[in-house]
Amino acid sequence: MAIALDTIALPDRAYQRGVLLVLLAGACWSVMGLVVRFMDGATTSQILVYRSISLSPFLFVLISVRSGGRPFQAIYDAGLPAIYGGLALVVAFAGGIAAIQLTTVANALFLFAAAPFFAAVLGWVMLGERVRPATWVAMLIGSGGIGLMVSEGIALGYMMGNLLAVASALGFALFTVALRWRQTNDMLPAVFLGSVFSFGAATAFCLTSGIGVAISLHDALLCLGLGVFQLGFGLTLYTLGSKSVPAAELALLSMLEVILGVLWVWLFLGEAAGLSTMIGGSILLAAIAGNAISGARRKPAPAGLR
Numbered sequence: 001m002a003i004a005l006d007t008i009a010l011p012d013r014a015y016q017r018g019v020l021l022v023l024l025a026g027a028c029w030s031v032m033g034l035v036v037r038f039m040d041g042a043t044t045s046q047i048l049v050y051r052s053i054s055l056s057p058f059l060f061v062l063i064s065v066r067s068g069g070r071p072f073q074a075i076y077d078a079g080l081p082a083i084y085g086g087l088a089l090v091v092a093f094a095g096g097i098a099a100i101q102l103t104t105v106a107n108a109l110f111l112f113a114a115a116p117f118f119a120a121v122l123g124w125v126m127l128g129e130r131v132r133p134a135t136w137v138a139m140l141i142g143s144g145g146i147g148l149m150v151s152e153g154i155a156l157g158y159m160m161g162n163l164l165a166v167a168s169a170l171g172f173a174l175f176t177v178a179l180r181w182r183q184t185n186d187m188l189p190a191v192f193l194g195s196v197f198s199f200g201a202a203t204a205f206c207l208t209s210g211i212g213v214a215i216s217l218h219d220a221l222l223c224l225g226l227g228v229f230q231l232g233f234g235l236t237l238y239t240l241g242s243k244s245v246p247a248a249e250l251a252l253l254s255m256l257e258v259i260l261g262v263l264w265v266w267l268f269l270g271e272a273a274g275l276s277t278m279i280g281g282s283i284l285l286a287a288i289a290g291n292a293i294s295g296a297r298r299k300p301a302p303a304g305l306r
Contacts, residue, residue: 014244021241022253028234030260033105035222035230036097037269042219044098045202049213050220052199054227059192062236066188078189085178085187089194090201092171095164103161106262106273107153110145110281111165113258113288116251117142118173126177134294142287148280156274191235195227251292255285 036047060071067074075082099108117139123129146166153162175194179187206213215223242250258281265271273281 012244018241018244019249019253021237022245022250023256025234025238025241026254026256027260028230028237029257031264032096032226032230033100033109033261034264034268035226036100037105037265037271039219039222040216042215042223043206043211044094044101045205045209045211046213046215046219047097047223047226048093048198048202049206050215050223051227051231052195052202054224055232056192056195056199056227058228058232059188059195059235062232063188063192066186074186075189075192078184078186078193079182081178081181081184082190082193084181085175085184085190086193086195086197088171088174088178089191090171090197092168092175093194093198094202095168095171099161099165099168101161102164103153103158104273104277105265105271106281107149107158107162107277108165108168109258109261110149110277110284111162112169112172113255113281113284114142114146114166115169115172115176116288116291118170119176122173122177123180127181129180132295135291138287138291138294141290142284145280145283145287148276148283152274152276152280188235188239248292248295251295252289255288258285 039047042050063074064071096108096112099111117135120129120131120135120139124131150159150162150166153159175190178184179190184190203213205211245253262273262281266273
């Protein structure tokens, strides 16, 4: 039977391109655990110093392009939310790297994935945002998965790594809430400030603690790569792609970062996650997926947008 092509609802090309860009962003972000594992001995603060050295200029150039050559004005216009968000990212960045060094990559990444739920609670407490009943249910289910992962981490001596992973997730949640405080759509100025603040704090810690900032050339190159490619290029792809992808689908697509991150260390290093971590992580991801899908059904895209 012949069917007219104009009667078939095909996905919008902008949407398809957006999905691809967001997936590529997740792929970029997913390599952090593997790269940190390949380092010779750089500490968390040293990694932050060198990653920020490459990330900050990269983001400054990107902000310059997006603002029509007015980067300082764009950063100034971002206001207090960008400053608060940047400070929150210091905790998120430092906690994320330290967690990967002190626990399994799978455990850290699964716990990082809880950030949206933390953001929902913090948004409710700090901004008075309404939390959907479905989100409360998803958080209750997800907390069971988090409990399984943390309990296994404690049993294996990874308690500090788990706590730092949770702290990193809370940092990202605070970053999200800071941007929602005044409905800030552009996250790049806040991430830029987060990189600058991280550089300052990490450098000060290295110098005052006696650790110093000197690391091997191998580690320095890996850190610089993390700044430009893992974070910088990933953020660029995500910023471009997220414009044409609904928020609920972004939450689903972002799971690729966790899945690939666990896969990379298993393939290249043979680092396998424990049974409780895999079960708990799967429960958490299922809760996030269920919440995202319920949100998409509650707010369908208006006709003609897709």
